[in-house]
Amino acid sequence: MSGKRFIECPVIVFAVALVLAGCTGPQSSLDPAGREAERIAGLFWWMAGGAVVVWALVVWLAWSAMHGRVSRHTERQARLYVIGGGVLFPTLVLAGLLAYGLGMMPALLEPAPPGSLKISVSGEQWWWRVRYHTADGGEVELANEIRLPVGEPASFELESPDVIHSFWIPSLAGKMDMIPGRRTRLVLHPTRTGTFRGQCAEFCGDSHALMAFPVVVMEKDAFAAWLTAQRAPAATPQADAGPEARRVNRGRDAFLEHGCSACHTVRGTLARGAIGPDLTHVGGRLTLGAGILPNDHPSFVRWIAETDRVKPGVLMPHYRMLPSGEHDALAAYLESLQ
Amino acid sequence: MLIGGGALVALAALGFLVAASGVISTKASTGHWRITEWFLQFSKQRSVSTYSLGLEVPPLDDGSLILKGALHYEFGCRSCHGAPGAPPSRVANTMLPPPPDLGAAVPKSNPKRLFHIVKHGVKFTGMPAFPSQKRDDEVWAVVAFLMKLPGLTETGYQNLVASEPRTAEAGQLPAGDTFASLNRSCQQCHGTDGLGRGEQIPSLAGQRPHYLANALAAYVLGRRHSGIMQPVAASLDETTIRRLVAHYAQLPASPRAPVRTVDPAILEKGRRIAHHGIRERRVPACVECHDPSGRRSNPAYPSLTGQSAAYLVGQLELFTANRRGGSSYEHLMQPIAARLDPDEMQAVARYFESRETASSALENP
Numbered sequence: 097m098s099g100k101r102f103i104e105c106p107v108i109v110f111a112v113a114l115v116l117a118g119c120t121g122p123q124s125s126l127d128p129a130g131r132e133a134e135r136i137a138g139l140f141w142w143m144a145g146g147a148v149v150v151w152a153l154v155v156w157l158a159w160s161a162m163h164g165r166v167s168r169h170t171e172r173q174a175r176l177y178v179i180g181g182g183v184l185f186p187t188l189v190l191a192g193l194l195a196y197g198l199g200m201m202p203a204l205l206e207p208a209p210p211g212s213l214k215i216s217v218s219g220e221q222w223w224w225r226v227r228y229h230t231a232d233g234g235e236v237e238l239a240n241e242i243r244l245p246v247g248e249p250a251s252f253e254l255e256s257p258d259v260i261h262s263f264w265i266p267s268l269a270g271k272m273d274m275i276p277g278r279r280t281r282l283v284l285h286p287t288r289t290g291t292f293r294g295q296c297a298e299f300c301g302d303s304h305a306l307m308a309f310p311v312v313v314m315e316k317d318a319f320a321a322w323l324t325a326q327r328a329p330a331a332t333p334q335a336d337a338g339p340e341a342r343r344v345n346r347g348r349d350a351f352l353e354h355g356c357s358a359c360h361t362v363r364g365t366l367a368r369g370a371i372g373p374d375l376t377h378v379g380g381r382l383t384l385g386a387g388i389l390p391n392d393h394p395s396f397v398r399w400i401a402e403t404d405r406v407k408p409g410v411l412m413p414h415y416r417m418l419p420s421g422e423h424d425a426l427a428a429y430l431e432s433l434q
Numbered sequence: 435m436l437i438g439g440g441a442l443v444a445l446a447a448l449g450f451l452v453a454a455s456g457v458i459s460t461k462a463s464t465g466h467w468r469i470t471e472w473f474l475q476f477s478k479q480r481s482v483s484t485y486s487l488g489l490e491v492p493p494l495d496d497g498s499l500i501l502k503g504a505l506h507y508e509f510g511c512r513s514c515h516g517a518p519g520a521p522p523s524r525v526a527n528t529m530l531p532p533p534p535d536l537g538a539a540v541p542k543s544n545p546k547r548l549f550h551i552v553k554h555g556v557k558f559t560g561m562p563a564f565p566s567q568k569r570d571d572e573v574w575a576v577v578a579f580l581m582k583l584p585g586l587t588e589t590g591y592q593n594l595v596a597s598e599p600r601t602a603e604a605g606q607l608p609a610g611d612t613f614a615s616l617n618r619s620c621q622q623c624h625g626t627d628g629l630g631r632g633e634q635i636p637s638l639a640g641q642r643p644h645y646l647a648n649a650l651a652a653y654v655l656g657r658r659h660s661g662i663m664q665p666v667a668a669s670l671d672e673t674t675i676r677r678l679v680a681h682y683a684q685l686p687a688s689p690r691a692p693v694r695t696v697d698p699a700i701l702e703k704g705r706r707i708a709h710h711g712i713r714e715r716r717v718p719a720c721v722e723c724h725d726p727s728g729r730r731s732n733p734a735y736p737s738l739t740g741q742s743a744a745y746l747v748g749q750l751e752l753f754t755a756n757r758r759g760g761s762s763y764e765h766l767m768q769p770i771a772a773r774l775d776p777d778e779m780q781a782v783a784r785y786f787e788s789r790e791t792a793s794s795a796l797e798n799p
Contacts, residue, residue, distance in 0.1 A: 257714065353732050355766070358711070358722030371716045411716065413769070417762035 123266050123293040129313065130268030131285035135200050142196065146189065157181075204270070208251035208283045215242065216253045219261030219274040221300060222307035222407060223373055223386040228323060236327045237361070239373030240386045243312045245319040246289050252282040262298035265311050271297045286313040293387065302409030308387030329364025330376050330433050340428070347429025350422050354415065362433065372412060379433040396427035462530035471531070478556060486550040494545060494578035498632030498744060501594060503579025505623045505631070506572070506662050508595040514560065517595075519588025529560045537584045548577045566661040568757040571748060573661070575634065597622055613677055619666060620678065628685040633744035640687025640740075644733035646679035648761035658759040659752075687740055696784045704785025707778055717773050720782065723766070726789060734763050739789035746783035750774060 119126040128134040169177075214229040228236045242265075244250050254263050256274040263282065264271035267290075272282040296307040314322065333345060348365070351357060357367030363376040378384075381391055385407055389395040399406055400423050403414040415423070452458065466474065494500075508517070514533040516522035526533050540548070553573045555563035564573050586594075597618065620638075625631050628639030638646065652658035653667035670678070711719040724738045725731040738746065752758035753771035760767075774782070 352730055355718075355723035355731065355735070358718035369711075369718055369722065370713055371711070371718055411769070413766050 122291060123295065125266040125270075128267060129286060129288045129290055129292060130265075131287060132204055132269035132283070133267055134287070135204065136270050139197060139200065143193065146193070150189070204283075206283065207281070208249040213245065213248060213250040214253070215250060216255070217242070217263060217274070219254070219256045219263065219296060219300070219307075221258050222296070222303040222410065224294075224307075224309050225373070228326070230323070230327070234327070236323065237374045238326055238377070239375075240309050240383070241312070241381045242294065242309060243314055243319060243322055244284065244286050245316040246286050246313050248285075248316065250284045250286075252284065254280045254282060259300050260298050261296050261300050261307070263294065264297040265292055265294040267292040268311065268313075273298060289313045289315060291382070295387075303407045306386065306388045306407050308383075310382040310387060312382070325380075326377055330362050332364070343425050343428040344432045345429075346421075347425035347427070347432075350418075350426050351429060354418060354422070354426075356426075359412070375430065375433060377433055379431045391431075393427050393431060396430050397423045400426055462528065465530060474531075474558060478559075482547050482550050482556075485554075486546040489546040489549055491545045491549075492574055494574065494581055496578070498634040499575050499578045500582055501579075501632040502572075502623075502634040502662075503575035503577070504582075504591070504594040505635075506576055507579055507583075509619070509622070509662075510665065511576075518583075518586045518591040526560075531559055533560065536580060540580050540584050545577050545581060548580050549573055552576050552580075564661040565665050566659045568659040568759070569661050569752075571752070595622075597626065613674065616674065617678065617681065620682075624682075627688075628682045629688070630742060630745070633742045634748070635742075636745045637687065637741055638682040639685035640737070641682060642728065642733055642735070642737050643679040643683040645736040646682060647675050648734055648763075650675045650679070652759065652761045652764075657761070658764075659757060687737075696788065700781045701785050701788060703778070704781035704783070707774075707782045708785050712773070712778070715773050717770060720786075724786075732763075734761060738786040741786055743780070743783035743787040746786060747779050750779045750783070 118124075121127065125133055126137055126140065128137045211231075216227040216229070218225040218227075224240050224242075226238045226240070226242055228238065230236065252263070252272075254272055254274040255278070256276050258276065260276070261274040262271045263274055265284070268284045268286055269282065272280050274280060290313055292311040292313070294309045294311050296304055298304075300307065333348060335341070351360075351362070352366055357365075357369050359369040359372035361368050361370060361374045361376065363374070367375075379391070383389060384391050384395050385399055389399060389406065400418075401414060401416045403410055403412050405414075418426075465471070512520065513523055514526040514529070515536050516526075518537070522533060522535075549570075551561065553564045553567070553570065555561045564576075566572070623631060623635050624638050628637065630637040649658060650667050650670060653660060653663045654670060656664065658664075707717065708720040711717045720738070723731055723735045725735075726737075726739050728737050749758060750771045753768050754774075756768060758764065758768075771779075
């Protein structure tokens with residue numbers, strides 16, 4: 097018996113380690129990197145601890161009922177068990193939990209102090225339109241990626257033009273619904289740098305699961321430099337030097353010829369469409385297709401030619417039918433938009 | 435009960451043996467027995483009445499719709515049914531049953547019944563189904579013409595279907611050329627000037643050659659749907675298509691005369707859609723692909739300036755209903771058309787119709 101337990105022991109330790117390993121990572125509310133997420137994780141641990149105590153109590157009661165000494169309870173004792181264990185105890189525990197939870201709300205709902213970073217995010221089937229409001233009253237439209245300075249509050253305004261989405265960066269905070277026709281708010285206080293992952297958390301159609309985005313928390317200076325770069329228009333055309341430059345230039349023309357500009361903006365060019373994601377600096381993003389493909393040449397080609405297969409139901413039509421060489425040129429151009 | 439069943443089986447077996455012996459005549463030359471003929475006619479009448487019950491008849495009085503129907507009648511129907519002043523061919527008369535004289539048959543019918551017969555054809559007769567089952571709009575055009583047929587004189591009919599008087603020098607090709615004779619069937623409907631006869635038939639003059647070639651190839655392959663164009667295009671080979679599209683691309687794309695007066699508010703609404711789209715409904719600006727200058731866009735995208743509004747609205751409706759088909763670029767347009775309401779389709783079509791055409795003759799085919 098004891099030998100068997102000896103064998104089981106490392107297996108259990110390994111299994112627990114495996115399960116706990118799932119608690120870290122870029123999209124875990126148990127590995128918080130923001131003030132709100134820390135509070136929520138705290139609540140979770142309190143609840144988990146309490147649940148363990150209650151569970152142990154129930155198991156002990158069941159065990160003693162089966163194996164304990166059989167003696168006749170008085171009616172008074174029985175009533176005490178039923179009312180005490182069935183009514184009083186849960187009421188007290190749940191009321192305590194409610195008070196604790198409600199007590200957290202004011203801090204979570206508190207607006208960011210004036211002058212903090214303001215970002216509007218619109219959830220659209222199935223991507224994220226992101227607008228940074230700069231201190232001088234300007235606006236920079238980006239897509240499918242959010243960057244934040246560490247240690248500073250950031251105020252989000254969330255909306256949706258089509259169906260209900262939910263904006264959730266588990267590592268930074270709880271989720272907030274994006275509801276057509278109204279504007280919801282959320283404040284984030286990132287506490288450490290790193291790359292995290294956000295995900296739509298409300299079923300919103302065919303490709304709901306493919307609606308994600310990377311979140312990068314950066315040092316303040318690096319963030320300021322990044323935002324300045326994002327604000328700038330796309331780099332001016334290169335002189336027609338080598339084959340690579342020729343390919344990029346061909347891609348720039350193709351982008352306008354095939355009508356990509358009807359839906360996409362590349363600031364600094366004739367492309368001013370506002371229906372799809374802004375692509376001014378798409379080559380510098382971490383992912384493509386709203387967090388679903390790595391940002392590299394084959395992914396650009398795949399996205400352009402197989403759009404409907406990569407993201408079923410997507411509004412963008414596929415461009416499989418373009419003459420050969422065009423996908424390659426378009427991909428080279430988009431990659432060059434750093 | 436058992437005896438009755440046995441008798442039925444025996445009767446069926448006897449019938450099969452009679453057919454197997456080959457003595458039943460399928461000769462068209464000798465006609466039907468009276469009773470067979472009555473029964474076939476009776477069941478056809480009943481079937482057409484029943485199946486056409488639920489149809490809704492669109493307005494059929496439009497002159498350009500009647501013209502389009504007449505031109506298709508001339509190409510596809512006349513050889514069997516004849517026309518005012520032109521009896522059906524002798525071959526058609528030896529069919530069983532002989533194709534009816536429509537001048538006499540139409541007044542006894544109605545648009546719903548005619549639609550059903552033109553679209554689906556009639557079993558056990560020579561009447562074929564319409565070559566495309568997706569283009570009810572074309573079938574209605576034929577019905578619109580048929581409704582006018584009984585009152586039509588020989589000159590009236592000739593005025594409708596004959597090629598336009600060839601005053602324009604533009605469309606002339608050397609006589610005797612086989613290409614020229616082939617082109618005459620294009621000109622029958624699209625006009626010698628290529629501008630299209632009536633509002634229902636598109637202008638080809640100055641259209642981008644790449645688009646025209648793609649369209650003809652799509653008709654040949656059955657990827658673009660039309661009971662009118664598919665049979666015509668079926669006989670075209672690649673070389674002919676190249677010559678035809680080059681010919682039409684170089685014709686001057688002058689605006690149609692007379693240019694109708696349209697409410698400026700409608701034109702302004704159309705201009706906004708064409709140049710800015712409708713952002714909240716995710717309609718992109720038309721001109722991003724249908725560049726009016728024709729210089730910037732993919733050569734597979736058609737030019738729309740100066741095109742007939744009725745034709746453009748018809749195409750948008752076909753896209754919306756997923757019945758147009760087209761080249762490998764067709765799927766780009768379907769969802770966009772489906773986001774426009776009927777007023778917006780009208781407005782944007784009127785806007786493009788009113789635009790001065792920038793001749794794509796500058797482009798090299």
